[in-house]
Amino acid sequence: MRMKTINVMMLVMLVLLLTSACGAKEYKPQAINEETDKCVICNMAVKDDPYATQLITTDGQSLKFDDIGCMNEWKVQNGTETVGAEFVRDHSSGDWIKYEKAYYAYDAAYVTPMAYGVIAFEDKASAQSYIDQQGMGQLLSADELASHKWEVNRDMMDMETMEMHNESMHSDESKEEMEMGHESEGQNS
Amino acid sequence: MKIMQKWIMAFILAALSITCLPHLINAEEQALDLQAIINEARTGSTIILPHGIYEGPILIEKTIHLKPRSGEEVAILNTSNQPAILIMADDVALTGLIIKDEQLKKQPTVLIQGDGVLLDQLHIHTGSFGIQMRKANHGQIQNTSIAWAGHVPERPVKLSDKGNGIDLYESNDNTFIGNTITSMHDGIYMENSDNNLIEENHFELLRYGVHCMYTKGTVIRNNVGNLNITGAMIMAARDVEVSNNTFTKQSENVNSQGILLFDAHGTSIVNNHVEGNRVGLYVEQSTMNHIKGNTMTANFIGIQLLDAENNAINSNQFIGNVASAEARNSVHNQLEGNYWDSFQGIDLDGDGRSEISYAINPFFQSLIKAKPGFQLFFQSPGMVFLEGLYQSQRQLWSVDASPLMEPSDQVRFIVPTQTLKHSAAVGAGLLSLAIYLIYLGVKRR
Amino acid sequence: MIQTVHIAIREIKLGFRNPWAYSFMGLFALFMLCLLMINAQGYVQGYSGITGTTLNLILYLLPLMSLLLGSFSLTAEKEDGSWELLSVYPLSTLSFIIGKYIGLAIVLLVIVSIGFGAAGILGYVAGSGFGLSTYVQLLTFSSTVALFFLAIAILLGTIAKNRWQSLTIAVAIWFFAIIGWPPLLIATLGFMPYPMIKPAVTLLTFLNPAELSRLFTVVKLGGGAILGPEYYEWIKWIRQPGGSFGFAAVVLVWIGSVIAAAQLVWERRRLRG
Numbered sequence: 001m002r003m004k005t006i007n008v009m010m011l012v013m014l015v016l017l018l019t020s021a022c023g024a025k026e027y028k029p030q031a032i033n034e035e036t037d038k039c040v041i042c043n044m045a046v047k048d049d050p051y052a053t054q055l056i057t058t059d060g061q062s063l064k065f066d067d068i069g070c071m072n073e074w075k076v077q078n079g080t081e082t083v084g085a086e087f088v089r090d091h092s093s094g095d096w097i098k099y100e101k102a103y104y105a106y107d108a109a110y111v112t113p114m115a116y117g118v119i120a121f122e123d124k125a126s127a128q129s130y131i132d133q134q135g136m137g138q139l140l141s142a143d144e145l146a147s148h149k150w151e152v153n154r155d156m157m158d159m160e161t162m163e164m165h166n167e168s169m170h171s172d173e174s175k176e177e178m179e180m181g182h183e184s185e186g187q188n189s
Numbered sequence: 190m191k192i193m194q195k196w197i198m199a200f201i202l203a204a205l206s207i208t209c210l211p212h213l214i215n216a217e218e219q220a221l222d223l224q225a226i227i228n229e230a231r232t233g234s235t236i237i238l239p240h241g242i243y244e245g246p247i248l249i250e251k252t253i254h255l256k257p258r259s260g261e262e263v264a265i266l267n268t269s270n271q272p273a274i275l276i277m278a279d280d281v282a283l284t285g286l287i288i289k290d291e292q293l294k295k296q297p298t299v300l301i302q303g304d305g306v307l308l309d310q311l312h313i314h315t316g317s318f319g320i321q322m323r324k325a326n327h328g329q330i331q332n333t334s335i336a337w338a339g340h341v342p343e344r345p346v347k348l349s350d351k352g353n354g355i356d357l358y359e360s361n362d363n364t365f366i367g368n369t370i371t372s373m374h375d376g377i378y379m380e381n382s383d384n385n386l387i388e389e390n391h392f393e394l395l396r397y398g399v400h401c402m403y404t405k406g407t408v409i410r411n412n413v414g415n416l417n418i419t420g421a422m423i424m425a426a427r428d429v430e431v432s433n434n435t436f437t438k439q440s441e442n443v444n445s446q447g448i449l450l451f452d453a454h455g456t457s458i459v460n461n462h463v464e465g466n467r468v469g470l471y472v473e474q475s476t477m478n479h480i481k482g483n484t485m486t487a488n489f490i491g492i493q494l495l496d497a498e499n500n501a502i503n504s505n506q507f508i509g510n511v512a513s514a515e516a517r518n519s520v521h522n523q524l525e526g527n528y529w530d531s532f533q534g535i536d537l538d539g540d541g542r543s544e545i546s547y548a549i550n551p552f553f554q555s556l557i558k559a560k561p562g563f564q565l566f567f568q569s570p571g572m573v574f575l576e577g578l579y580q581s582q583r584q585l586w587s588v589d590a591s592p593l594m595e596p597s598d599q600v601r602f603i604v605p606t607q608t609l610k611h612s613a614a615v616g617a618g619l620l621s622l623a624i625y626l627i628y629l630g631v632k633r634r
Numbered sequence: 635m636i637q638t639v640h641i642a643i644r645e646i647k648l649g650f651r652n653p654w655a656y657s658f659m660g661l662f663a664l665f666m667l668c669l670l671m672i673n674a675q676g677y678v679q680g681y682s683g684i685t686g687t688t689l690n691l692i693l694y695l696l697p698l699m700s701l702l703l704g705s706f707s708l709t710a711e712k713e714d715g716s717w718e719l720l721s722v723y724p725l726s727t728l729s730f731i732i733g734k735y736i737g738l739a740i741v742l743l744v745i746v747s748i749g750f751g752a753a754g755i756l757g758y759v760a761g762s763g764f765g766l767s768t769y770v771q772l773l774t775f776s777s778t779v780a781l782f783f784l785a786i787a788i789l790l791g792t793i794a795k796n797r798w799q800s801l802t803i804a805v806a807i808w809f810f811a812i813i814g815w816p817p818l819l820i821a822t823l824g825f826m827p828y829p830m831i832k833p834a835v836t837l838l839t840f841l842n843p844a845e846l847s848r849l850f851t852v853v854k855l856g857g858g859a860i861l862g863p864e865y866y867e868w869i870k871w872i873r874q875p876g877g878s879f880g881f882a883a884v885v886l887v888w889i890g891s892v893i894a895a896a897q898l899v900w901e902r903r904r905l906r907g
Contacts, residue, residue, distance in 0.1 A: 034349065036443050036444070036863035038444045042452075043424075043444070044424070045418065047349040057828070115381075152403065443862055443869075489682075509682050510683050511682060513683075531683065563835070568690070569848060571812060574817075609761070612770075613758030613763075615766065616752070616758075620752065623751060626646070627744060629646075630650030630651075630741075
């Protein structure tokens, strides 16, 4: 019995040694598994779509989020000391890109899973062209995103007061516009 | 009326030619379809459709009532990537139609942008969203079935391929009664939509049965959810009522639960029956909720409280769960008068309540938050032992001050009760074999 | 071969004349019946409160029973000198060990069967018990746990000099495998970097038969989801019919290698002695 325990210990040590040997830290994003991944912050299932984001902690744990806003919320709650790398996905290709290198389009009326309205792009041009195509929104670099206010398009905390504001301000026109799109296409056929 | 009949005749001919020569349809022929009938109809009229397959997409821009001739089957087939039916007018009513819209696409099968729309007894087969409501208020959808019918070539269907059964955005005061939604993404999804009533619906094989996001005043009553990832997902919501619902067997997914409250405040969760789920009631970062009179039976975890504060949890029954309750970092909750079958209390003054309180041990939840790999030890003998040893900071635990000694009423179990005959038969076989072996063993030769 | 059969038959006869076997039998049957009493649910199917409790109670009781019965049987051979007598005959160590294992396994399975048989029949009478598939799952669980720990007991009985030594070690093994397992792993693996924890826990689980059987049964009862996303691939695999064959293969390899180890040790002592 004692021999077995020693063997086990040695095996564990070996595995440990191996991992620490090849411990040159390079963080790689994991693929989204729709069957098991849930947003660490909001508990929703993370879908394998471009809204998904991922944060790898310094000890290698991959935390997944369904919306960039949730990842920001995690950093607010837990600080950034343990953050190894952050990844977002390009809205058109779905490729994982580094958070710092991406460009962002924001508009309160963009529909994202948790309604933060921020969408990531690989480069400035594609972000700009998305904004142009939508006819609304603003372009943000990762640095500018750091000072972003992260409001959801309907703030529940002061819902009673915000409601009027919300409906009269941004969301209305933009939604209208999208629907107009459907409508005209609908009539064409 | 004569014109109507003429159109209908024309349509039947068109339908015949379509069925015979499906490859030769062109725009001119399609013009002779339901759309033309609708265009011709007067505002406020009722159009009765004879048996047949009608071609979509359909645009409804005036108040009409569309229904099949009594006892006949009317199907609308849409192969375009537009909504099969787009309703832009108020007070439109659709009754008894079958809508087949199996293309994978972004557009929903039915898109409602008018107020006071009534959909009754529709059968929707969709490869997208079933029904989308955009700024559509005071509508009613009842007795309608929505099922996923999309086909994704060359790979299994992913959740993200599917749309929601009923999807609301900025749509208030709608009523959903007696609908059956299966195999979609979410059953009824509400975002920025208030005061909707969801009653007596059936949700099966969905991601979330009912999903509230940024809503208030939603009423979810008498619904049945089975085999979904989560029955009712109440997120970022105020003043929601969830009562008398039944959620069973939501245990397949590693993240499934009967009812989930996240960032929900001031909701009332009353008299629900939650059976055989991974977690019966999951409450996270939620405050001021009233959780009362629910029965949580045979779940892996009865109730799970994470960072939940100031909730009132009374008169619930926790029976036959693998772990009755788990909690982490949840203080100032008022737990009283619940029945926990895993807890043995002592009633000294005979008021039916234990004088010893039931404290929920936070050890396991704290452990797996830091190291999810240890979740494997859930309720293992050693983990139960370890939880017993862990007693630090007891004043911060969630505690039921006066748990009930007996369940308050007859507990019902919904999971099919077959007879125990089969296991008794196997048992009898085992017993006689064992006794025979013992006899052989002790017998002196 | 025929020697193995003789040894096994002798073992069964010894087993059923051993008062220990009957007290364990009574204890196990009593445990099973108590479970029916505390079950409020009537008909039980799948992973729920009562099945979870049953799993844990079986883990408290059966491994210790198997360890004691098994190791005592071997140390008794040494203590009362019957092994010295047997070793005079051309009896191979392997057939002796395997014969002992088979004989003791039958005694243990009879004990398990009495407990389950009584629970099955009385459960039917009282209207409170396990549905067939859950019943069979739990029976399989008990049998594999008994067989696993019997193999360990054989090795233990080989190593231990006398009954008292084997009793001490048996209790230590039981405590380590059943109670001390999670605390020990949490304490030793806690310092590891995150990505190592899951592989380490997975690997070590294969070394602890109690944990391995418990997890297999939890998954087969439909409770896999509670084990968390980390082990999802394992859970998915175990749930298939192939998972049962995989588990059976692991059981065979595990028991086979422990028996082989016992045979080696015994053989060495025989040559020296």
